[in-house]
Amino acid sequence: MRKGRVVALALAAGLGLGAVSGTSASAAAGPQHGQGGGGSTSGCRLSAGGRDVSHVIYLQFDNVHLTRDNPHVPSDLEQMPHLLNFLNSNGVVDSNHHTPLIAHTGNDILTSLTGLYGSDQGQPVSNAYRYYNPDGTTNSASTFAYWTDGVADSSVPTPSDSAYTMTTQAGKNTPAPWTAYTKAGCDFGAVSAANTILENTTVDINKVFGATSPEAAEAKADPAKAQADYVGIGIHCAKASAVCAKGGTSADPLPDEPGGYNGYSALYGAKAVDPAIAANGVVDSTDGKRITDPNGNPGFPGFDAMTANNSLGYVAQMQESGVPVTYAYISDAHDQHGADSGAYGPGEAGYVAQLKAYDNAFGSFFTRLSKDGINSSNTLFVVTADENDHFVGGAPSPADCDGVTVPCTYRQIGEVNANANGLLATQQGVTTPFKVHADSAPNFYLTGNPAQTAPVTRSFEQAWSKVTAVNPITGTSGRINNYLADQTEMKLLHMVSGDPLRTPTFTSFADPNYYVYGGANNCASPCVALGPAFAWNHGDFASDINTTWLGLVGPGVRRLGTTGKVWSDHTDIRPTMLALLGLRDSYRSDGRVLTEFIDRNALPDSLADHLNAYQRLAAAYKQLDAGVGSFASATLVASNRGVSSTSPGDARYTATEASLAALGTARDRLADRIVTLLDGAAFHHDGVDPHRAAALEWQADQLIRQAQRLAA
Numbered sequence: 001m002r003k004g005r006v007v008a009l010a011l012a013a014g015l016g017l018g019a020v021s022g023t024s025a026s027a028a029a030g031p032q033h034g035q036g037g038g039g040s041t042s043g044c045r046l047s048a049g050g051r052d053v054s055h056v057i058y059l060q061f062d063n064v065h066l067t068r069d070n071p072h073v074p075s076d077l078e079q080m081p082h083l084l085n086f087l088n089s090n091g092v093v094d095s096n097h098h099t100p101l102i103a104h105t106g107n108d109i110l111t112s113l114t115g116l117y118g119s120d121q122g123q124p125v126s127n128a129y130r131y132y133n134p135d136g137t138t139n140s141a142s143t144f145a146y147w148t149d150g151v152a153d154s155s156v157p158t159p160s161d162s163a164y165t166m167t168t169q170a171g172k173n174t175p176a177p178w179t180a181y182t183k184a185g186c187d188f189g190a191v192s193a194a195n196t197i198l199e200n201t202t203v204d205i206n207k208v209f210g211a212t213s214p215e216a217a218e219a220k221a222d223p224a225k226a227q228a229d230y231v232g233i234g235i236h237c238a239k240a241s242a243v244c245a246k247g248g249t250s251a252d253p254l255p256d257e258p259g260g261y262n263g264y265s266a267l268y269g270a271k272a273v274d275p276a277i278a279a280n281g282v283v284d285s286t287d288g289k290r291i292t293d294p295n296g297n298p299g300f301p302g303f304d305a306m307t308a309n310n311s312l313g314y315v316a317q318m319q320e321s322g323v324p325v326t327y328a329y330i331s332d333a334h335d336q337h338g339a340d341s342g343a344y345g346p347g348e349a350g351y352v353a354q355l356k357a358y359d360n361a362f363g364s365f366f367t368r369l370s371k372d373g374i375n376s377s378n379t380l381f382v383v384t385a386d387e388n389d390h391f392v393g394g395a396p397s398p399a400d401c402d403g404v405t406v407p408c409t410y411r412q413i414g415e416v417n418a419n420a421n422g423l424l425a426t427q428q429g430v431t432t433p434f435k436v437h438a439d440s441a442p443n444f445y446l447t448g449n450p451a452q453t454a455p456v457t458r459s460f461e462q463a464w465s466k467v468t469a470v471n472p473i474t475g476t477s478g479r480i481n482n483y484l485a486d487q488t489e490m491k492l493l494h495m496v497s498g499d500p501l502r503t504p505t506f507t508s509f510a511d512p513n514y515y516v517y518g519g520a521n522n523c524a525s526p527c528v529a530l531g532p533a534f535a536w537n538h539g540d541f542a543s544d545i546n547t548t549w550l551g552l553v554g555p556g557v558r559r560l561g562t563t564g565k566v567w568s569d570h571t572d573i574r575p576t577m578l579a580l581l582g583l584r585d586s587y588r589s590d591g592r593v594l595t596e597f598i599d600r601n602a603l604p605d606s607l608a609d610h611l612n613a614y615q616r617l618a619a620a621y622k623q624l625d626a627g628v629g630s631f632a633s634a635t636l637v638a639s640n641r642g643v644s645s646t647s648p649g650d651a652r653y654t655a656t657e658a659s660l661a662a663l664g665t666a667r668d669r670l671a672d673r674i675v676t677l678l679d680g681a682a683f684h685h686d687g688v689d690p691h692r693a694a695a696l697e698w699q700a701d702q703l704i705r706q707a708q709r710l711a712a
Helices: 081-090 105-114 203-209 214-221 223-230 270-277 308-320 349-371 420-428 455-466 487-492 570-581 611-625 630-643 648-683 690-711
Strands: 055-061 091-098 128-132 138-142 188-191 233-236 265-268 325-330 379-385 415-419 434-437 443-446 468-470 477-479 481-486 506-510 514-517 528-531 547-553 561-563
Touching: 055 308, 055 570, 081 091, 081 349, 081 379, 081 547, 081 561, 105 570, 128 434, 128 443, 138 434, 188 308, 203 214, 203 223, 214 223, 223 270, 233 270, 265 270, 270 308, 308 325, 308 349, 379 570, 415 420, 420 455, 443 455, 455 481, 455 506, 455 630, 481 487, 481 630, 487 506, 487 630, 487 648, 506 514, 570 648, 611 630, 611 648, 611 690, 630 648, 630 690, 648 690
Parallel strands: 055 325, 055 379, 091 561, 188 325, 415 514
Antiparallel strands: 091 547, 128 138, 188 233, 233 265, 379 547, 415 528, 434 443, 443 506, 468 477, 481 506
């Protein structure tokens, strides 16, 4: 979740959006939907390979799956044929797309937006994280905070950690994803896209508007109204923006933006955005209903209420009103978002109904865009999901239910909650003070922030590696931990940010059925119990979590349908989009351009001339550097063996750490050389020397093999 925690369906008939004619016109007048127009502001210029793009629509789901969680039940996307058919008919769906670690909403979306791993954008541990105070205790802070905000901990007047929420390795504010567009004269509409909008009515309002502002006063007097007015929706304005000229703008400062970012403004919140994009000041969902919060306040309805009809309603309204670039978040469909609470299992009636509502929303959305002349001939569509997740529940009834013609029901459903404090105390006699960031990949912060080689750290890690539990669903006993990563391994996994105060003592990637939390130092209340409020775990290191999907449609995109031939991850989305749009960032991303999905004649000569060499090197780079690539997967196995070892004098751990540290140094040095070459070819007109590329590819393969030998 964003803040909290039959046989296959026949695809719908082709929508034909790829064949819709019409080019975008200037939309300074802001036409209402169905009235045509829908063009970009006149100053917006997006072009690559002789192909002009008038619109960019980026959509990122929370936990929506391409693959099936039950072989009899159609997957989420199979139950949304309007979307799946549009992607397959007009472009490509990469079914071999991957998350970073930790695979959580915050890190995954921010990695997708920036092209940077959590180590480089500041949020590898999410959707919250802990940070150390000077006295060795820790506080909790939210991953979700406005881009320029500091540590988002509203429990104290001033957090002891002065770092940015979004921080680079150098301690600077991470470059913002909208600047490549606004500098090109394009307004950037943000619909619940993580940290590009205000995320709360406390620290974010104070940061953006000031602690003594009218907005802050409203937040104190009526937090619900303030959330509807100021949170979740925004437009980052180009300097000549006709939309933002309608008023209500505030300064849009980015103090560390490479090359500077002076004189730009933004519309923060629906109170400012809605009048600028809707003639009557009201934005409707795709089903024609006014978008309001649960109290009836018009504007932002809350993050979990950003269902497809609400998010797509905002996107369409922005596009029709002259905002050519829109980035949007769509909440998951497998949690109960209505009056009830809890989670659905695959094929349950409520789950199927929500997916049907999502499908209807996409049908209305594409029809509406088609009438506006916004289609695959002039628009880059990018659609993805933050991560997959792992269903925790018993077998469905009846066993062969498909959910569509025969609903599924579940007697047992819910993640297995495990109290780390109680289990350590009762099974291992360990009462060392610590805090845990609760997750299926729990992060442990030992009080006092001891070194990773300190005796208290080593004995604690060894104890945790032995903790067992009886799974209440299966009745079987087993260890909770699957993989242990100390700080050496977390660095290899891109999990150590530029803020040392937020680095955990170690991370445990648990059995994905378990959700590990911190509780009492006893099991007077059961230390292991079913938690029916949530049944879909993510964050962990597991193939059904870390493998997700990416859809691309638009000028320059090849029509390949669904394919698993290209291994990619979230860092590749950003550079691929920029290459298709003729833009480039003021920084170098951690990803590569997915040239396999782009028409050869849409590529610059520096890529097209030696395309095979580029693609082979890029593929090797991903396996070397990606958080769940071959190199990282092997080092995590080796790390677990070393960290959990109890050899005399801790010899095995010491030797493993030395090997991992050496591999990490070599990997970082080689990865930097490779990505410099890849970036140069994609964005700086540097040619690809096939001989040099082949040599770097060979070196990458050798390092991966060394890691695999260490794991073996």
